[in-house]
Amino acid sequence: MEQQSTTPVLELVDLVAGYRSRHGLLGRRNEVRAVAGVSLSVSAGETVCLVGESGCGKSTVARAVVSLLRPFSGEVRFDGRNVTGLKGRELKNLRRQVQLVFQDPYASLNPKMTVRELISEAWRIHPGIVEPDGWDAEVARLLERVGLNPGHAERYPHQFSGGQRQRISIARALAVRPRLIVCDEAVSALDVSIQAQVLTLLRELQRDLGVAYLFITHDLGVVRHFADRVAVMHLGSIVESGDTEQIYEHAEHPYTRALLSAAPSVEDWRDDAENGEIVLTGDVPSPLNPPPGCRFHTRCWKAQDRCRTEEPELLERGTGHPVACHFPATDPVAAM
Numbered sequence: 001m002e003q004q005s006t007t008p009v010l011e012l013v014d015l016v017a018g019y020r021s022r023h024g025l026l027g028r029r030n031e032v033r034a035v036a037g038v039s040l041s042v043s044a045g046e047t048v049c050l051v052g053e054s055g056c057g058k059s060t061v062a063r064a065v066v067s068l069l070r071p072f073s074g075e076v077r078f079d080g081r082n083v084t085g086l087k088g089r090e091l092k093n094l095r096r097q098v099q100l101v102f103q104d105p106y107a108s109l110n111p112k113m114t115v116r117e118l119i120s121e122a123w124r125i126h127p128g129i130v131e132p133d134g135w136d137a138e139v140a141r142l143l144e145r146v147g148l149n150p151g152h153a154e155r156y157p158h159q160f161s162g163g164q165r166q167r168i169s170i171a172r173a174l175a176v177r178p179r180l181i182v183c184d185e186a187v188s189a190l191d192v193s194i195q196a197q198v199l200t201l202l203r204e205l206q207r208d209l210g211v212a213y214l215f216i217t218h219d220l221g222v223v224r225h226f227a228d229r230v231a232v233m234h235l236g237s238i239v240e241s242g243d244t245e246q247i248y249e250h251a252e253h254p255y256t257r258a259l260l261s262a263a264p265s266v267e268d269w270r271d272d273a274e275n276g277e278i279v280l281t282g283d284v285p286s287p288l289n290p291p292p293g294c295r296f297h298t299r300c301w302k303a304q305d306r307c308r309t310e311e312p313e314l315l316e317r318g319t320g321h322p323v324a325c326h327f328p329a330t331d332p333v334a335a336m
């Protein structure tokens with residue numbers, strides 16, 4: 001019998017990534033470490049959501065995963081193989097297997113191309129997937145698959161609504177039959193009801209095709225019924241990760257609890273939070289000059305001396321899932 005592979009499709013191993021400037025705009029070291037040592041994995045057919053507020057480094061992770069940005073250190077592994085720094089044909093092969101869907105399809109879809117051209121362009125770049133005489137039929141099939149009228153293949157992006165344009169982006173990503181789709185705030189610009197329709201579509205596609213998703217969002221409310229696992233990111237690091245239920249029902253990190261209490265569709269947390277909604281005060285620190293100790297301590301209502309000096313590791317602390325906090329919610333000291 002054929003052995004099922006347990007190697008994750010995607011693994012990030014202590015990934016450090018960001019931006020360098022030659023002109024000193026990014027501070028003394030001329031670099032900003034937007035991602036400060038992130039490890040996570042996504043298995044075949046799995047949905048892992050990376051959640052955090054704006055500026056925490058989510059898009060930088062996405063760019064490193066699809067090789068648009070070379071990490072400072074650490075590894076991006078695809079099917080167990082380190083793919084950081086691939087070039088030429090190998091990079092092209094990787095790009096076929098890992099697709100990116102952006103927040104704003106209007107910006108990512110060339111407005112001068114018809115839907116047929118937008119989708120079939122992928123087969124021009126990656127020959128051998130669909131022969132040219134089959135392109136029209138395959139475009140029609142893909143449009144139908146994502147819930148669009150196959151008769152609209154000659155239309156331009158501006159002739160579609162926001163939700164429909166996102167469906168075109170998804171069809172285009174699927175055209176190369178990827179193993180992993182990185183969705184970077186892919187539903188954030190859509191109305192709530194349209195968001196739900198696009199998430200349902202992504203789920204159906206996953207069930208039928210076995211594609212894995214790294215789903216990036218600032219909104220924990222969106223992913224509750226969509227994610228298999230959730231990783232919560234704060235200022236370049238993962239501060240808590242676990243199965244979706246563990247995160248939604250037993251959040252341990254104060255930052256996760258604050259995100260949950262602010263998520264409009266996560267009613268339980270607004271009701272349960274000891275003092276009603278948790279409102280974070282203070283500015284989000286800059287990754288150019290992160291605070292010492294726990295990077296969240298400047299905004300944490302539970303911070304103690306240790307938090308100001310000692311950076312907590314992401315560890316399972318009797319909490320059932322890993323959390324990077326010296327005083328997680330189930331800790332007796334924290335509960336006082």
Ligand SMILES: Nc1ncnc2c1ncn2[C@@H]1O[C@H](COP(=O)(O)OP(=O)(O)OP(=O)(O)O)[C@@H](O)[C@H]1O
Binds near residue numbers: 052
């Ligand atoms: N090209 C760049 N040059 C310098 N700094 C950058 C660049 N792009 C992003 N940054 C900085 O890196 C940090 C992380 O940005 P990133 O876009 O990854 O965050 P994010 O969580 O995806 O936020 P958003 O959802 O707002 O895009 C931020 O402090 C940002 O200002």
